[in-house]
Amino acid sequence: MEAFVSTASRQPLSFITPSPGFSQSRLDKTRPLSVTLGSSVTTSTMSVTPSPLSATATPDFAAAQAPASPLSPIGAVTLGLTTAASPQCDEPMMDAFATPPQAPRASSSMLAGGARATLSPLQLDSSPSTGRLPSKKIKGAKMVYSPSDAMPPTPPLTPRPDLYPGAAVAAADIPTSPSPPPKLATVSARALQFHALHPLFAATYTLCEELGSGGFGFVVRAERNHDGASVAVKFIERAKIPSHGWVKLRSWGDTPGLTQPTGPKLVPMEAFVLRSIRHEGVVAFIDLFEDDKYFYLVMEHHGTPWQIPEKDVPVEVSVSTGPASSAMAPTLTSSWPRLAPGQQQNLTPTSSPTMASPLLANPSSPSPNLLAPPRPAPMERRSSCDLFECIEQYSRFDEATAKYVFAQIVEIVYSLGQMGICHRDLKDENLAIDNRFRVKLIDFGSAVIFDPRQPAPLYQRFHGTQSFASAEILRGEPYQAPPSEVWSLGVLLSILVTGECPFVNADAAKVGAISRPKVRLNPEVEHLMHACLEVDISKRITVSQIRRHPWLSALFRPR
């Protein structure tokens, strides 16, 4: 506490009044912001001294008033990295040649980064200045990996129309006669309509509803056939992964899902980072598959569908699956689930085929499974289970709930920081939340890894969401990830307790002109919010200090 009091900004709180006509309401979920590099970067080779690293988070949430249930403490964090990487700068592809992390691990080793950057101001390609400001990753970055160079051809597939109508249709089976274009309701259904899925994936999982879509692809809920476990599968489109979004590894372990030849493996940084983390506040990595178009990142599915549709809207779906399976692809009719906030969707496993399916054992022989009606998935969109939708349902949280949720997020950021990981796109959309208000961080597509023992590196590219971007990022200056993450925490805190962004627009954020909240706030939470949104990073509170802030300190045991 003393440490916080002595170092945190003690300046009086100041507010501005939003200009008339400008809405801070959280209307648009995402709007793209891309920031381009305005300078060259020199990367030096560095010598690497692996050192053990482990972080243990021991928050004590006993003092928190859990809104629905007692919170089990967020568990120990281990990062299983042993890299020979150059993670100091996010510009080049990470050439890690890392031993893949084997989870769970008690400790890890990380390398010191060694990039030197010649810095110059950022250029913001777009900066809409109203409402919920934009999101998304950089676009159009050069691909450094050509799948056709290194990938074996996709193995021929036998369609599994019972698993995924229309998805696993071999090219030869696609009807040549013109047929009416299918009316597909979701991004995933359109993308996978004629896409041959990795056979092992298709045998292991059954695709269900779409959970979301974004800059890199789409996310679909799936059920593991042998036990019905619910997982989230992120289909990451190869062509959309920017150069800095790849990592080159010595190996990825014994993973049949990857079809790359023996030797170094190129995988999305997002999968590498997720696989390296074991933390109760981060969705767990489960598996990784690839084909010539997508990586499929299979991860823990977390969260409760929050949005209540105003009325049931039937979704007509017609799928043309070609001659081989046309009998199994009738028109499907489905409707949105009607769920109250907090009500769990019934995820009881259905009669999915197992890996021992006769269809796989003998692809050419007809199977009784083929005669089963196809599952209507992912033809329908499931309500999002992220914090954005959750807050939309509540408008804003009461103080106890906000504290409970915020403390979990702080703990996640703190624990990742201890391991040298910054998410860099911290926002309510990237936090899955369940009906007990337990949150888990998702979407590590913008994450960076650095040596936490060294001063935080400076980055020149911004990959996140404008309304959560720090003043220094918005001003186009090189930025350090940890203090910028603290700024994002300040924005999140404002949204949790007021339901609104703290700034009327990007210009206000650049100078830290925080809007006067429409609701009366506890002075402690207001102080914490202002400390996170301090424009001067030398005065901005750190994540360690946030844990000791009077508003939260009771929740954290001394380490």
Ligand SMILES: Nc1ncnc2c1ncn2[C@@H]1O[C@H](COP(=O)(O)OP(=O)(O)OP(=O)(O)O)[C@@H](O)[C@H]1O
């Ligand atoms: N593990 C998960 N559990 C539950 N829901 C998830 C999970 N992963 C993703 N989602 C849902 O899918 C949405 C999109 O996921 P994600 O943010 O990873 O995709 P993206 O393509 O990177 O999107 P964006 O470009 O907007 O960041 C999320 O907002 C969330 O609602």
